[in-house]
Amino acid sequence: MNAHSWLARVGTIALPVVIAFAVALLLLQLADAPPFEALGLIWEGSVGSAAKISDTLSAWVPLTLAAAGLVVTFAAGLWNIGVEGQIVAGAVAATWVARELPGPAAVLITAMLLAGIVGGALWALLAGLLKTRGGVNEIFGGLGLDFVASGLAIYLIIGPWKREGVASTSGTDLFRPEAWMPTVGRAQFAVIPILLTVGAVVLVYVLMRGTRFGLRLKAVGKNPRSAHLLGISTERYTLAAFLLCGGLAGLAGAILVSGVFHKLVPSVSGGYGFLGILVVLLAGYRAAWIAPISFFFAAVAVGSTQLSLRLDLDSSLGGVLQGVLVLLVILLGGWRARRTRRRMVLMGPERLMEPEGP
């Protein structure tokens, strides 16, 4: 990336961030809350102490994993709305392993993570096959599969996997301790998930920048017709993108059940998938930017829980902040694209038939 486009990217993020904060301040003012104190609380509550940073990181992990996967599907020109269901599928698969597989923690947790990857990947493959073989747009197929996945989780929780004695939507029984993701220190840093997430981001970055696979994937995403004429199997690459994204989303699901909830809960994905889509949009579909942007989102989400505790405000203010931010970024991006496209939009097919100018 050269200096100019780097600046432009910072600009497209910084400007909306400033405006989004201004809107948030205004909202706080309207709610009769001291605006700067509130922002201070969000800061305190997200990165104010080692324990808070640990909390923020445990939200950062699934968000970043989902976003990393989505970079791949977006590159292939796919709107993988099904990412949310793929997280759930990974969580279900990992839960099954946690319940069924004996053995020490090292074996069990490895198996759970692998099961999560496989579960998410298969769930994504379903959306992919619906698209390539059934002609179902991935947005609708994915959305449908999201509902199916969450239905499946709820069925398992109140059905076959219900707690001893009572069936409750609060979740299954807690896993046995060997299935709990180990943490480090008093602040309980989940080192393994953090390392896996960093690894996933690096993997996606390298894949998209330095490999033939990534290049072909981009070709399929940007112009499937040309890609086909170049001899690239568009179906194979579409499915591969789904598998990769589903695998990473499923890994996020496995980490959530093993490291955060220690059981399967109905809304295990908690919207990380959808939020991941926003992160990728904000990052301009580039892997390099998703880690910091995810961290910002995670910090706002975790920090704003302080607002309800300390200022008696609703913690959804954090959500408002995120939403305004994304809207502004998309608005600015759309406005910019419109300006550059205006000169091209009327260039009908005739331009190909006319003599060439100087």
Added chain:
Amino acid sequence: MSLELQDIHKSFGPVRANDGVSLSIEAGTLHGLLGENGAGKSTLMKILSGFISADAGRIALDGTPLTLSSPRDGIRAGIGMLHQDPLVFLPFSVLDNFLIGSGRRLRLDREAGRRALEETAGRFGFSFYPDAPARTLTVGERQQLEIARLLWLGARVLILDEPTTGISATQRTTLFEILRSLAAEGMIVAFVSHKLEEVEELCDRVTVMRRGRVVGESEMPAPAERLVEMMFGRVLVESEPTPPPFGEPVLEVDAITLRERTLTTSELSVSVREGEIVGLAGLEGSGQRMLLRAAAGLLQPESGRVRVRGRDLTRRGYRDFLRAGIHYLPAGRLEEGLVPGLTVAEHVLLARGAMGFFIDGAAAREDARGAIADYAIVGTPESTVESLSGGNQQRLLLAMTPPDARLLLMEHPTRGLDIESADWVWTRLLERRDRGSAIVFASADLDELLRYSDRILVFFSGRAVKALDARETTGEELGHLIGGKELV
């Protein structure tokens, strides 16, 4: 009453689609606008109907200057455009389609509309069921509905853009009768076509366009030779040195029928040998593109066989054809050939199809520099393909085609290129031919067809009407055959 267009200019990027067009159409005459595809007719008519705005120039109706910035302005000024594909909302009823775009009042008076529809339809002998869904209408009937609607909206000028595409012979006769009676009533009727035959049959006066300019005007009837010459320019054929003798057959197409959208071809057969160049002539959409795509494995024939170098590849996939050394270079370079957003270096990488997971960035740049030097592409390895000019995009496509390709299937290999680029492209193609590659290309440029082909196959509405020896035919004969007329 008359419609005056003065010095109309319209450019799309570097392309001058209309380059100082002046035109005057008198009421009561059926005025034809003739020219081959890409001559700038449609652009001019879109400007006239308000669909796009001219960069410069004046339009006046009956002496009153018009400012047209949207089709709505066009309708208000009394200019009605019948588009090539009638603008009919298929799920709506006939009546709703008729009423759409009418009036500015909130309430829709269906009963008054029904009477108006019946009256207008009665005047021209159309018969519609107002409540039938529009999807039950044939293309010709949709056109009739659209004409009725435009007249009811108060059109004083009627523009028809290639109106005979896809309608039956009877409907064509009806359409022509209507146009004659409208002109007789004092309407201004502009009939846009690339079909010589129709203009000869229908029009009182004709304006011929070529390459964005008006190249001639004539009262009708006029000698066909003169119109052909105006449309295509004077065709000069130069003799070429004798090419090497042909080798084994590369492509054998045996009685295939093809179907795509509304066009079904008759049984097509052609055999192409090593070192041979076959040109496909004909108006756009007469079946040439379908034959090329079938020969590339991109369009499955309904019947018949396709053999490549003796192997039967009928109904095999595109990738099998690719492996057999068949390469297809489409006309839509950015739409089907290249991937906008990716760079020259990335294209060269994609085309090489090399194995290995990781990309060696330095080697890739080196490779791209080689291709840029070999094919004289103006650009760098980091240039995105959409930033290249049309000629350089074509050069890149050629660079991406492996040198050992056995058969090149090309659509309009030099369309949109300046003469220098076009010559350069053909020099490279002839080099490949001399090394034993066969070439089949479709073109609208008679000069190109005559100069480079060994044989020319002329297409007319899905049929290969004639196979010509390029050395023994003339531009005039070719022009007539393309227009669907035998030269007597």
